[in-house]
Every structure is written in C-alpha cells, then in structure tokens.
Amino acid sequence: MANITEKIERQITALEGKIDALSGNYLTNTWKRQREQQERDRKKEMYHSQIQVLQFLKQKSETDTLTLLEQNLTVAAFYEDMRCFSASKKYCKDNPYCKFQYPKPDDVRTKRLQKAGITDTDELAAAVECFDTLLQSAGVSPLQWGVIPPDPNAIRLRDMLYRAKMYQKGDIQFTPPELAKELVALAGVRKDSRVLEPEAGIGNIADAAKEVTDHVDCIERMTDFCEILKLKKHNVIGNDLLTAETAPIYDAVVMNPPFSEECEHIKRAFDFLRPGGSLVAVCSSSIQWKSTRKYEQFRDWLSEHTHSIDECGAKFEMTGVHTVVLVVDKAA
Numbered sequence: 240m241a242n243i244t245e246k247i248e249r250q251i252t253a254l255e256g257k258i259d260a261l262s263g264n265y266l267t268n269t270w271k272r273q274r275e276q277q278e279r280d281r282k283k284e285m286y287h288s289q290i291q292v293l294q295f296l297k298q299k300s301e302t303d304t305l306t307l308l309e310q311n312l313t314v315a316a317f318y319e320d321m322r323c324f325s326a327s328k329k330y331c332k333d334n335p336y337c338k339f340q341y342p343k344p345d346d347v348r349t350k351r352l353q354k355a356g357i358t359d360t361d362e363l364a365a366a367v368e369c370f371d372t373l374l375q376s377a378g379v380s381p382l383q384w385g386v387i388p389p390d391p392n393a394i395r396l397r398d399m400l401y402r403a404k405m406y407q408k409g410d411i412q413f414t415p416p417e418l419a420k421e422l423v424a425l426a427g428v429r430k431d432s433r434v435l436e437p438e439a440g441i442g443n444i445a446d447a448a449k450e451v452t453d454h455v456d457c458i459e460r461m462t463d464f465c466e467i468l469k470l471k472k473h474n475v476i477g478n479d480l481l482t483a484e485t486a487p488i489y490d491a492v493v494m495n496p497p498f499s500e501e502c503e504h505i506k507r508a509f510d511f512l513r514p515g516g517s518l519v520a521v522c523s524s525s526i527q528w529k530s531t532r533k534y535e536q537f538r539d540w541l542s543e544h545t546h547s548i549d550e551c552g553a554k555f556e557m558t559g560v561h562t563v564v565l566v567v568d569k570a571a
Contacts, residue, residue, distance in 0.1 A: 243305065247297045247313055254286045254293070261286075267404045277401060288379045289318060295377035308369055311355040320348045321370045328367050339364065396470040403441050403467060410497030413440050414521060418551070419447040419493075425566060426491035426519040428452055435489045437480040437496070437508050442468045444493050449473070458483060485510040491517055498523040498560060502537040505565070509544075515571035521551055524561040544568065 261279045266272055296313060299305050311317045331339040341360040342348045352358070357366050407413060414422070422444060428434055434448040439457035441464055448455045458477045459465050468475050477483040481503065489511050496504035501522050509518050525534060526541075527548060544567050551562040 243310060243313060244297055244300045247293050247300060250313065250315065251290055251293050251297075254290050258283050258286050267401075268407065270405070273401050273404065288374075289315075291379050292318070292374065292377045295373070306369075307356050308366055309373065311351070312370070312373070314351070317351045317355065320351055321367065324363060325367050325370055328364065392470055396467065399463060399467050399470070400441060403463060406461075406463075410499050411440070412495065412498075414443045414495045416443050416447065418521070419443045420450075422493050422519045422521070422564065423447045423451060423491075425564065426493050426517050428491050428493075432490040433488060435492045435508070435511050437492065437494050437511075438504065439468055439473070439475075440464055440495070442471050442473050444495065445473050446471065448491075448493065456489075480504055481507055487511060487513050489513060489516055491519070493519045495521045498525070501526065502533050505567070506537070506540060509567060509569065512569045514569055516569050518565075518567045518569070520565045520567075522563055522565050524563050526565065527563065541567065544570070 261283050265276060265279070267276045292312065296305065296309055299309060312321065328339050331337040339360065341358075341363050342352070352363065352366075355366070357363050404413070423434075426434070428448055428451045430452055431454075432452045433454040433456075434445075434452060435456050435458070436442070436445045436448065437458040439445055439459040440461075442457060445455050445457050445468070455473060456476045457468050457473050458480050459468055459475060460478045465475055465478065485507075487510065490513060492508045492511055494504070494508055496508070501520070505518065505520050505522070508520075512518055526537060546565065546567040548566075549564050551564045
C-alpha cells in the first residue's frame with residue numbers, strides 16, 4: 240500500500256494548492272465578482288471535503304485495510320463519479336418519477352465503475368451506501384455532501400454577506416478578519432472579558448471576539464447589517480452609538496468607526512469602557528495631522544489619556560485611505 244499512500248499524499252498537496260489559489264485577496268465589489276467568489280467558495284468547500292476523505296483513506300492505507308472501492312476513491316475522477324452518484328441516488332429517492340440507474344456502456348464512468356468491481360445498478364447502489372458511510376467516518380458533515388438540506392438561516396446569512404459587500408464605499412468598510420483578530424488581541428480580550436463592537440457592520444470584529452469570550456455586544460444602525468449580526472447570533476444592544484445610553488461596563492471596546500465621524504464616535508465609545516479598560520480602533524491617519532478644529536480637539540482629548548498609534552498593515556478592499564490603529568486606555 241506504500242504506493243497508494245504516496246499517491247494520496249500527492250493528491251492532498253495538490254488540493255491544498257488549489258485551495259490556496261482560490262483563497263487570494265479577490266475583489267468582490269461587483270455582482271459579477273460576487274458570483275465568481277461564490278464559485279470559489281463552493282470549490283474550496285468541495286476540496287476541503289475531499290482532503291478529509293483522502294486523509295481518512297491514507298490512515299487505512301498505512302494499515303493495509305483499504306477495500307477495492309476505497310482504493311479506487313483515491314482516483315480523483317472516480318471520487319467525483321461517486322459524489323455525483325450519491326447526489327443522484329438521493330434525488331431519485333425524493334422524486335418518484337426519477338429512477339436511479341447504472342450508466343450506459345458507452346458512458347466514460349462505466350469503465351471506472353467496472354475497475355472498482357461495480358457492474359450493475361444494485362452494486363452501484365450498494366457502493367453509494369458505502370461511499371456515504373465513508374464520508375461520515377471521514378468527518379465530512381452531511382451538510383457538505385448534501386444528505387441534509389442546508390439551514391435556511393445559513394443560506395440567508397451567506398447571501399446577505401455577499402450582498403453586504405456591495406455596500407462598501409465611503410464610510411462603510413468592513414474590517415478584514417485577520418485584522419479583526421489582531422485588534423481583539425491588542426485589546427487584551429480574555430475569556431471573562433466583556434466586549435463592545437460599535438458600528439459593527441457585518442460583525443467581523445465581534446466574530447473574532449466571540450472566539451475568545453461569550454460576552455460580546457454590538458451596536459449597528461443599518462437594518463441589513465443588524466439582521467446579519469442576529470443571524471450570526473450576536474447580541475445587538477442598539478442602533479446608534481451617538482444616542483445610545485452609555486454604561487461603563489466593558490473591558491474592551493474594539494471598533495472600526497466611520498472615518499468621516501471617527502473623532503466623535505471614538506470619544507463616545509470610550510464612555511462605555513470601565514476604568515482600566517482599553518479601546519482599540521482602526522482610524523484614518525488624519526487623527527495624527529489634520530488641522531481642522533475637530534481633529535485638533537480630538538488630539539487634545541487623546542493627550543489626556545494613555546494612548547498609542549501604530550501603522551495598520553491590513554488593506555481595506557474599497558478605500559485608499561491610509562489607516563492606523565489607535566489604542567486608548569482608561570485610567571483605573
């Protein structure tokens with residue numbers, strides 16, 4: 240089985256390369272680009288599932304326990320055949336006017352089935368059952384391979400997230416997920432921390448905070464974004480930061496404010512911090528140099544608090560604004 244093990248390792252490496260190629264920083268600011276991104280995401284999900292199966296088969300190959308069907312599943316074309324037969328069998332089961340059948344002799348799939356010892360419809364149906372069981376054993380979720388229908392809320396969330404990206408312009412710029420994780424870490428969020436994300440948008444910062452603590456609240460004014468946050472199971476406590484009743488109860492406020500109103504929003508959000516808490520915000524570099532009265536007053540306010548300003552390495556998809564990361568600590 241050594242040759243099969245090496246073959247599986249090469250396939251896994253190739254699939255990981257395909258996933259990396261599909262995971263680039265693609266623009267999604269047009270409907271056409273949105274559809275292209277959806278297709279990339281679909282392919283990545285399919286490749287991830289196939290890798291899970293191959294890793295399972297690799298373990299079996301190392302103990303010389305692969306069946307004939309499993310040996311043939313290491314061939315990408317046959318794996319795809321069985322994935323399609325599995326979907327077809329389920330469709331025929333749910334539709335009485337459709338009959339699940341063995342492919343015709345001149346079908347290119349027939350030769351691959353015969354090589355796996357599958358010669359008629361009954362044997363194909365049995366092979367599909369074995370294939371479905373194998374997927375479960377490999378840890379591929381039923382949702383990934385279509386045995387159960389997807390959650391309607393998950394579909395709505397997916398579609399709303401794609402549509403939300405079309406809103407990105409001007410003051411609406413979603414925080415890149417990797418940057419969101421860095422901001423949460425910079426705020427010193429711990430398991431018992433209470434965190435607020437004002438102007439939460441689609442909740443990328445709240446998502447990152449939720450990986451550390453369950454105590455995360457959001458404020459968001461746009462109706463569609465509020466629905467996204469609720470579909471993500473985030474707690475939305477208000478729709479307007481500037482008019483929300485302040486309560487200094489949060490250990491950390493992590494935010495990406497609208498750059499045109501960043502001074503007012505940061506100062507207001509600071510009021511939600513408990514003594515000893517930290518505010519971390521992505522800002523325009525204007526807070527360092529702009530000479531308008533608003534920014535001068537903001538710098539005066541900053542000088543009253545312990546703070547730091549560092550370059551922001553992440554790029555926002557729809558803005559050319561030079562950004563920085565501001566950290567302001569509230570005195571204990």
